[in-house]
Amino acid sequence: MTPGGLMAEARRARQKAYAPYSKFAVGAALLTASGRVFHGCNVENASFGLTTCAERSAVFTAVSEGEHDFVAIAVTAREGRGAPPCGSCRQVLQEFAPSIWVYWRDASGRILKSRLRALLPRAFVLKRGRR
Ligand code: THU
Numbered sequence: 001m002t003p004g005g006l007m008a009e010a011r012r013a014r015q016k017a018y019a020p021y022s023k024f025a026v027g028a029a030l031l032t033a034s035g036r037v038f039h040g041c042n043v044e045n046a047s048f049g050l051t052t053c054a055e056r057s058a059v060f061t062a063v064s065e066g067e068h069d070f071v072a073i074a075v076t077a078r079e080g081r082g083a084p085p086c087g088s089c090r091q092v093l094q095e096f097a098p099s100i101w102v103y104w105r106d107a108s109g110r111i112l113k114s115r116l117r118a119l120l121p122r123a124f125v126l127k128r129g130r131r
Helices: 003-014 054-064 087-096
Strands: 027-032 037-041 070-076 101-105 111-115
Touching (some): 003 027, 003 037, 003 054, 003 111, 027 054, 037 054, 054 070, 054 087, 070 087
Antiparallel strands (some): 027 037
């Protein structure tokens, strides 16, 4: 799947965002090695700190479906507005896919891409072999 195709999935995922407090809807689409695409959206809470980001909701949905092997993730907030994953989401992606491709948009709407390794150098790792 192309970056543009995965980004289109992220746009679809964003329609489900629950963001009544920030009004900042985010969508994520996570591509697995088996070719499945998992959607995620941000889910906010009246107790703000309990909010979950779109990227983490996609990862947790995929893992709960037995998928651990991730190839790429696309993230979108408002059109033409960049939304690379926050630091917490980078660390969660690192757990399963240290070299996953990450796609997001720059201010002009162009898709940017980077390996997670470049976005999270010297990541924290507790141990090898998680399963
Ligand atoms: N958010 C995400 O969903 N992903 C990120 O990587 C950064 C932030 C959400 C959390 C919150 O609902 C809103 O964006 C504003 O921070």
